[in-house]
Amino acid sequence: MMRGNNTPSQGDARGNKTLSQGLAMHRDQSSFNDYKVMDGGRGPLGTRVPVASKDIQSLVQQRGSLATRKDIYNRVSDVRRDACKGQSPIHALADQLEKEGFWSRIQFAPDGRVTAVLFAHPDSLAYLRAYPELLLLDCTYKTNKHGMPLLDMIGVDATQRSFCVAFAFLSGEAEEDYAWALEQLRSLYEQCGITPPSVILTDRCLAAMNAASNLFPSAAILLCLWHANKAVLARCQPKFPEAEEWKEFNEFWHSIIGSPTEDEYAKRLVEFQQRYTPEHLDEVGYINATWLNPFKEKLVRAWVDQSSHFGNTATSRVEGIHALLKSYLRRSTLDLFEAWKAIRLAVLNQLSELQARQASQQTRTPLELSGALYGAVRG
Incomplete structure (x- = not known):
């Protein structure tokens, strides 16, 4: 696919309306x-x-x-x-992104078609500046009439609450699509003076992993353990008709993933292979070839715990963000401007909740300091 230049958002009009429904009813x-x-x-x-x-x-x-x-x-x-004030949806989107202070980039193909859009709310950047360590990547679908995947880029704050960093509508999920989005995201970090992430977590999408490794070389790229467990369940469980047999196999798998040291990993892997070959050679081969041989450094505790992931070894929290967005988007026939407006509302409400929670925690006296003994500490 031909790629055009990366262009900051801009537009011709000077405003538009945010669509929300209130009906003035008339009977006639x-x-x-x-x-x-x-x-x-x-x-x-x-x-x-x-x-x-x-x-x-x-x-x-x-x-x-x-x-x-x-x-x-x-x-x-x-x-x-x-x-849209008479503009095309993409021009209305570019204009409103600029007007509301979003950090944004729009990519055009040589024929003028929009091939990608990335945007970040200014208040999200304030959260990112405070909590830059973790970055979770995952795509959701059926958010717009163009069939463009929506890449969600999610952070995690000090109380383990998720917050939206940025979003990108992409043409597809090839490595060049992820590379464009993450290149813009890296520019965002650089221009806003934000420390790059030390850990990036994604599912087993080689395109996303390769792009993340190339554009954030200092970050540890981890695989989502939830996705790995789900894949092993789907692939291997049907081969174990007895529940107790599957339970034992699954516990072996989790034991290998949870190995605290490299030596312990090697020991548990040998025990696993001896226990299940040759009877379950295919299942052992699948786990080795699909997960452990190529990705043990991104999955197994002995390697994963060398990075500061703060207990985040799964992108399942992103599923909650997907659900939040879908509750605002409601249908898959929106143009990009309409989809952005719905996402904007979701982000604003999420930020409002996060800010309220943060304010509450700042004013609450910790239980361990609530006694008379700590009166001087409280002031």
Whole structure:
């Protein structure tokens, strides 16, 4: 695929609306054009999350309107065009990213098509500056009508709470796609004076691993243990019809992964191979060839614990971020501007919760300092 230049976001218009649904109800069909999909605030649906047209129609019918689904789709389309202020969705997105102070980069192909977009909320960068050590990478899908994977880049704070660092819509999941996103992310770290991550955690995606190794060479690249366990379960469990036999095999696997030293790893691996060959030669071969031989330094405790991962050896926490985003995106037919607006709301709400939690912890007296003996410490 041909790649264009990396271009900071920019646009021509000077503003647009954030789409949220509030309906001013009228019973007469002829006055349907007076229905409002209001900007800001909470409408009768009680949410700022995008609402599907079929849900709006149900509400309209409950209020006694004669509006049809076609009327509703047309009205929603009008509101979306108004939100773009006559621009294309990508120009509206570029303009709004700049207006709201997002750190962003947009990549164009030679024919002018957008092939990738990366953006980070300015408040997310403040969190990243405070907690730069860990970076988790994972893609989610069905977030936009173009079928572009959404790469979530996630950090972890001192209380083990996840926060969104940045997002990137990509053309695909080839190494060059991840390389572009991580190159922009590295530029973000450099331009904002943020310490690069010491640990990057991803699933067994060779393209992402290679790109991360090349662009953050000082970071330890770890594999998600949750994904590894899930893969071993799917591949090997069917070969053990008896529950007790599978339990023993699975415990052997976990024992190998949990080896505290390299010598102990070698010992446990030999015991495992002796126990399950030749009867389960295929399963032993799968574990060796797929996981241990190429990736033991990224999975086994003896090597993994040499890096400061603070107990984070799985990207499963990113699944929670995926679920949060999907609760705002609601459907997979959004253009990139609409998808960004939904992601923006999710990030703002997450940041608000994190800030409230942080403020609460700062004002709370620790239990161990609550007695009279520590009055001088409390002041």
